[in-house]
Amino acid sequence: MEPLNLISVIAVFVLAFAVMVGGIVSLVRVFSRPREKREEKIRAGEEREVERLARDLALVETARTEAELANRAKSDFLAVISHELRTPLNAILGFAAIIEDRIYDSTEGGPTAAERYTDSARNIREGGEHMLSIVNNILDLSKVEAGGMELNEETFDPVAVVHAAVNLMRGRAETLAITLKVSLPDRLPPLFADGRLVKQMLINLLSNAVESTPRDGWIVITVEGDGKGGLTIVVADTGRGIAEDDLVLALTPFRTFGDQQARMSHGIGFGLPLVKSLIELHGGAFQINSKLGAGTTVALTFPPERVGDRIGAGGAAAANANGAI
Numbered sequence: 001m002e003p004l005n006l007i008s009v010i011a012v013f014v015l016a017f018a019v020m021v022g023g024i025v026s027l028v029r030v031f032s033r034p035r036e037k038r039e040e041k042i043r044a045g046e047e048r049e050v051e052r053l054a055r056d057l058a059l060v061e062t063a064r065t066e067a068e069l070a071n072r073a074k075s076d077f078l079a080v081i082s083h084e085l086r087t088p089l090n091a092i093l094g095f096a097a098i099i100e101d102r103i104y105d106s107t108e109g110g111p112t113a114a115e116r117y118t119d120s121a122r123n124i125r126e127g128g129e130h131m132l133s134i135v136n137n138i139l140d141l142s143k144v145e146a147g148g149m150e151l152n153e154e155t156f157d158p159v160a161v162v163h164a165a166v167n168l169m170r171g172r173a174e175t176l177a178i179t180l181k182v183s184l185p186d187r188l189p190p191l192f193a194d195g196r197l198v199k200q201m202l203i204n205l206l207s208n209a210v211e212s213t214p215r216d217g218w219i220v221i222t223v224e225g226d227g228k229g230g231l232t233i234v235v236a237d238t239g240r241g242i243a244e245d246d247l248v249l250a251l252t253p254f255r256t257f258g259d260q261q262a263r264m265s266h267g268i269g270f271g272l273p274l275v276k277s278l279i280e281l282h283g284g285a286f287q288i289n290s291k292l293g294a295g296t297t298v299a300l301t302f303p304p305e306r307v308g309d310r311i312g313a314g315g316a317a318a319a320n321a322n323g324a325i
Contacts, residue, residue: 173219
């Protein structure tokens with residue numbers, strides 16, 4: 001065979017071999033592609049499963065944390081409410097036993113037995129009123145949260161309600177050497193609201209202030225216009241105050257905060273939440289400013305449509321519909 005023909009034959013064979021190899025590679029790629037896709041799908045599915053398991057684990061961890069917090073809140077609440085109820089109950093039982101056994105009949109000098117029995121009866125009444133107020137507050141807060149609280153609206157003088165609330169707390173404040181001041185303008189417009197609930201809000205705020213204010217401290221309550229036609233009632237004290245991190249807990253129903261002594265003194269955890277709920281039920285605004293060791297100031301603002309002449313036809317119509325006027 002001539003050299004040229006041999007080279008041509010070899011070139012043909014090389015070209016044919018290259019074509020064959022290329023075809024085989026192409027076939028391998030064609031047949032391996034579904035496998036690669038299957039592997040990609042498997043990997044994607046595994047990644048999605050891992051992500052789902054991570055989300056489920058996070059949800060379980062969150063639920064566990066919430067359950068622990070709820071259990072702790074329940075324990076704190078039970079401890080504080082037991083203290084709140086047991087203290088006046090022990091006093092009631094003790095003074096009742098004094099009257100039953102006529103302990104003072106044999107006393108000589110000082111107040112007469114009748115006067116002492118009268119004091120014991122008054123202490124029993126005060127203890128019972130305290131326990132009743134706790135139960136009523138719990139029921140009222142439950143009604144508000146369930147949407148079942150109805151306002152018994154009427155037009156009244158806010159000055160009279162402020163003085164009524166202050167008079168109820170003045171004796172307790174004087175016993176603890178706390179100065180209780182009232183700062184009111186000469187004239188105030190009438191207020192269209194539920195007078196009983198307004199008084200209850202003020203009593204709760206004043207009670208919190210008295211319990212958190214040390215001896216020789218002071219509490220002041222003021223009433224003034226908000227500059228927009230509304231009316232603002234402010235209760236300020238020089239008490240221990242509330243830490244910034246605890247403010248959210250202070251406004252959460254049945255949640256206590258601080259150490260054990262602070263939890264006992266702050267009550268059973270519904271004073272501020274109830275006041276906030278009641279003022280918002282009136283369409284008003286609740287504002288609190290407090291700093292640990294520097295006292296607390298709470299402002300309740302009633303909207304213009306509930307104040308003075310701004311009650312107007314709408315307010316009067318609503319009052320007539322409710323039978324309040």
